[in-house]
Amino acid sequence: MMECKTYIRAHADDLLKDLTTLIRIPSVEGEPTPDAPFGSEVARCLHETLALCDRLGFRTVNMDNRVGWCEYGEGDEMIAVLGHLDVVPAGDGWQAAEPFSGEIKNGRIYGRGTMDDKGPTVAALYALAALKDAGFVPSRRIRILFGTNEETGCQDMVWYLEHGGEVPVMGFTPDGEYPIINGEKGIMNCTYARKLNQTGAYRLTRFEGGTASNVSPAYAVAELACPAEAAGKIALDKVTVTAIDGGIRVEAEGVSAHGSTPEQGENAIGRLALALTMLPLEGDLADCMAFLADRIGMETRGESLGIAMRDDLSGDLTVNLGVAAFADDTLSLTLSVRYPVTKTYDEAHPRMERAFSLGGFHETKMKHKAAIYMPPESELIRKLSKVYEEQTGDKAVLKSIGGGTYAKSIPNLVAFGPIFPGDEIREHKPDEYMETERLLQNAEILAAAMYELAK
Ligand SMILES: [Zn+2]
Structure with missing residues (x-):
C-alpha cells in the first residue's frame, strides 16, 4: 500500500510530537494504587496513549489500567501488535539529552523509551492510522495492545489472559529486533x-x-x-x-x-x-x-x-x-x-x-x-519475511535466541523489529535514542505487516 508511506511521511511531525508527549511521562514502575497497579506514571502514560488512539479515530479499551488496546476493522479473527509503555529507570550517564525530554536533534529523538518501546508502539499506531486513512478493509481485526509491565515481570499480559483477553490468531511485538526472531528458548x-x-x-x-x-x-x-x-x-x-x-x-x-x-x-x-x-x-x-x-x-x-x-x-x-x-x-x-x-x-x-x-x-x-518456535513455512513467518524483504531489500534471516522477548507473554506472537541488524544497541542504556528516519521506516514496515496479516 503505497498510500501508507505517503500518509506516514506527511504525518511525521505529528508522530514525533505524540511520541515526545509519551517520552515526557517517566513511566517507570511505581507504588501501586487501586487505579494504577504499576504506579501512577505508568497509568498516566496508558491514558495518554488511549487518548491519542481516540483522536486517531480508533475504538479503545482500558483493561483495569494494566493493559489497553485500540482496534480497527471487523472479523472473527484478530491479529495483534504488542508494544509496551513502561520503561526502565533513566540510570546515570546521559550526555546527549535529558532522559525524559524527547528532545529531537541530529536526526534523532532522545529519551528513555524512544527505542524500547514507546517509539515502535507509536510507529505502530501511525501505521494503523495510515491503513485506515487509505480505506483498507481488513478481513481480520487489527489490535494494537499497550502493555504496561514488560520491564518488571509482564504481569500486564498475565492479567490480560487471566481476565478473558482475546488471544490473537497471530501477531508480533516490535520489541525485539529485525528481521524476525522465530525461536526463543524456554x-x-x-x-x-x-x-x-x-x-x-x-x-x-x-x-x-x-x-x-x-x-x-x-x-x-x-x-x-x-x-x-x-x-x-x-x-x-x-x-x-x-x-x-x-x-x-x-x-x-x-x-x-x-x-x-x-x-x-x-x-x-x-x-x-x-x-x-x-x-x-x-x-x-x-x-x-x-x-x-x-x-x-x-x-x-x-x-x-x-x-x-x-x-x-x-x-x-x-x-x-x-x-x-x-x-x-x-x-x-x-x-x-x-x-x-x-x-x-x-x-x-x-x-x-x-x-x-x-x-x-x-x-x-x-x-x-515456554519456548517459542514458529516454523518458516507458517503463515506468520512467510508473511513477515515477505514484508521485510520487500520493504528493506534485505534477506529475512530467521533467528533463534536464548533470551526471552515480550512475544512470550501471549500466544502466537514473534518479535519483529524495531532494531535493524548492525544498528547500535541502545535500549536500557544512557542516551537511548531512535533515528527519526528509522522511526518512520518502522511505521512503514509495520503498516505493510499489518496489511499482509489482516487482509
Ligand atoms: Zn521492551
Missing part, C-alpha cells in the same frame, strides 16, 4: 534449597553470591568457622582466602555475563564451591559442596547435572547459577535454565528436579516461560 527461573545439618570441625556460616537469576555472578563469598590452618588448604586461581576471627573467609571472582549466554562468563559461585571442596569438610556440608562443585561447578550446559540437550536451531540448553544464599542453615540456589526452542518443559523439567533431588535439594520456586 526459560525456567527456579530456586532449589537444601537444609544442612552441619557436623565436624568445618561449619559454614556464610555463603552468598550473585544478584539475579539471569546474570552470571562476578563475585561470591563464603565464611567458615574452622581451624586456622584451613587457610593453607585452598589454592585455586581467582580465589582468595583470608583469616577471620575463628575461621576463614573465601572469596571467588567470576566474570559477569547475561544469563542467556552464561558460557561468555565465569561463575563465581561454582568457583567458590570448587575451592571449598579442597577443605576436609564432613557430613552434609561435604556432600552439598561436592554436589555443587561436581554437578555444576563452572559448567554452563548442564552436562554433569545430566540435563544437557540441544537442537540445531538454537543450540545447547544453558544453565546459569545466578544467586546463592545461606540462611537458617539452608543453602538456596537460584538458576536460570534455558532449553532449546524445539524442546518442552515436560522434557527439561523432570530431569532437572531429579538432578537436584540427587543432591539433596528440593524445588522451592519455579517460574516457567
Whole structure:
C-alpha cells in the first residue's frame, strides 16, 4: 500500500510530537494504587496513549489500567501488535539529552523509551492510522495492545489472559529486533534449597553470591568457622582466602555475563564451591559442596547435572547459577535454565528436579516461560519475511535466541523489529535514542505487516 508511506511521511511531525508527549511521562514502575497497579506514571502514560488512539479515530479499551488496546476493522479473527509503555529507570550517564525530554536533534529523538518501546508502539499506531486513512478493509481485526509491565515481570499480559483477553490468531511485538526472531528458548527461573545439618570441625556460616537469576555472578563469598590452618588448604586461581576471627573467609571472582549466554562468563559461585571442596569438610556440608562443585561447578550446559540437550536451531540448553544464599542453615540456589526452542518443559523439567533431588535439594520456586518456535513455512513467518524483504531489500534471516522477548507473554506472537541488524544497541542504556528516519521506516514496515496479516 503505497498510500501508507505517503500518509506516514506527511504525518511525521505529528508522530514525533505524540511520541515526545509519551517520552515526557517517566513511566517507570511505581507504588501501586487501586487505579494504577504499576504506579501512577505508568497509568498516566496508558491514558495518554488511549487518548491519542481516540483522536486517531480508533475504538479503545482500558483493561483495569494494566493493559489497553485500540482496534480497527471487523472479523472473527484478530491479529495483534504488542508494544509496551513502561520503561526502565533513566540510570546515570546521559550526555546527549535529558532522559525524559524527547528532545529531537541530529536526526534523532532522545529519551528513555524512544527505542524500547514507546517509539515502535507509536510507529505502530501511525501505521494503523495510515491503513485506515487509505480505506483498507481488513478481513481480520487489527489490535494494537499497550502493555504496561514488560520491564518488571509482564504481569500486564498475565492479567490480560487471566481476565478473558482475546488471544490473537497471530501477531508480533516490535520489541525485539529485525528481521524476525522465530525461536526463543524456554526459560525456567527456579530456586532449589537444601537444609544442612552441619557436623565436624568445618561449619559454614556464610555463603552468598550473585544478584539475579539471569546474570552470571562476578563475585561470591563464603565464611567458615574452622581451624586456622584451613587457610593453607585452598589454592585455586581467582580465589582468595583470608583469616577471620575463628575461621576463614573465601572469596571467588567470576566474570559477569547475561544469563542467556552464561558460557561468555565465569561463575563465581561454582568457583567458590570448587575451592571449598579442597577443605576436609564432613557430613552434609561435604556432600552439598561436592554436589555443587561436581554437578555444576563452572559448567554452563548442564552436562554433569545430566540435563544437557540441544537442537540445531538454537543450540545447547544453558544453565546459569545466578544467586546463592545461606540462611537458617539452608543453602538456596537460584538458576536460570534455558532449553532449546524445539524442546518442552515436560522434557527439561523432570530431569532437572531429579538432578537436584540427587543432591539433596528440593524445588522451592519455579517460574516457567515456554519456548517459542514458529516454523518458516507458517503463515506468520512467510508473511513477515515477505514484508521485510520487500520493504528493506534485505534477506529475512530467521533467528533463534536464548533470551526471552515480550512475544512470550501471549500466544502466537514473534518479535519483529524495531532494531535493524548492525544498528547500535541502545535500549536500557544512557542516551537511548531512535533515528527519526528509522522511526518512520518502522511505521512503514509495520503498516505493510499489518496489511499482509489482516487482509
Ligand atoms: Zn521492551
